[in-house]
Each structure stands twice: as structure tokens, then as C-alpha cells.
Amino acid sequence: PDLERKLKAADDPDGDGMGNLIEYATCHLPLESAPIEPFTVLNAADGNLEVFLARRAGSPDVSITPEVSTGDGVWMTAPEAGGLVRQGLHFVRLSLPVRTGARLVRWHMALTGGN
Numbered sequence: 001p002d003l004e005r006k007l008k009a010a011d012d013p014d015g016d017g018m019g020n021l022i023e024y025a026t027c028h029l030p031l032e033s034a035p036i037e038p039f040t041v042l043n044a045a046d047g048n049l050e051v052f053l054a055r056r057a058g059s060p061d062v063s064i065t066p067e068v069s070t071g072d073g074v075w076m077t078a079p080e081a082g083g084l085v086r087q088g089l090h091f092v093r094l095s096l097p098v099r100t101g102a103r104l105v106r107w108h109m110a111l112t113g114g115n
Helices: 002-010 020-025
Strands: 039-043 048-056 062-069 083-086 088-095 106-113
Touching: 002 020, 020 048, 020 062, 020 106, 048 062, 048 106, 062 088
Parallel strands: none
Antiparallel strands: 039 048, 048 088, 062 106, 083 088
């Protein structure tokens, strides 16, 4: 059953390049092919790279962890820099000083429980 849940989470029935888990976590419809931009990247005036992810608020069944890498294949958890909740979405903010050498950012999403 757990493997079946994971496979369904990776399925992309609408063919838009985003699996069911990503679409669920970012409030998109898994059967409706539409351009999806689950996160926004900004270069802040203070020299930090600001990354925002709009995720479904109050979803304890999906964990989303920001991770960074310098491109060497090693990924490290990045601390969230706050966020806000508006209209059922939790906007997670990640702020990275450009001088740290972090060149790659990803959001690790996983099922945490439920049916």
C-alpha cells in the first residue's frame, strides 16, 4: 500500500510535467494541464536570493523541505526565512545569501502519513 501511494504521488495524468504530489501540495489540479509555477525567485536588493513557494496551508500529510547545493551533488536543508498564510495558501520564504556559493535550490516533497 505504501509503494502504491508513492507511485500515485509521482503520476502525471495531465502530462504537464508535475506529479500529483507537487500539484496537490501547491494547490493545482492533477487532471488539468496548465502552466505551473509553484515557486517564485527574486534577487533582493540586499544581495540575497529570495525563493517563495506557495503551498497548501494546513497539509500535515505532505512535508516540504527547502534544500540547497553548490552543485557537488550534496544537498543540505536550508532554513526557512518565514512566510505568511493567505487565502488557504502558505507562502514559504527562503532567503539565501548569494555569497554562500549555493547555486541550486530544490524543494523536497514527501508524503508523511494519511491514507
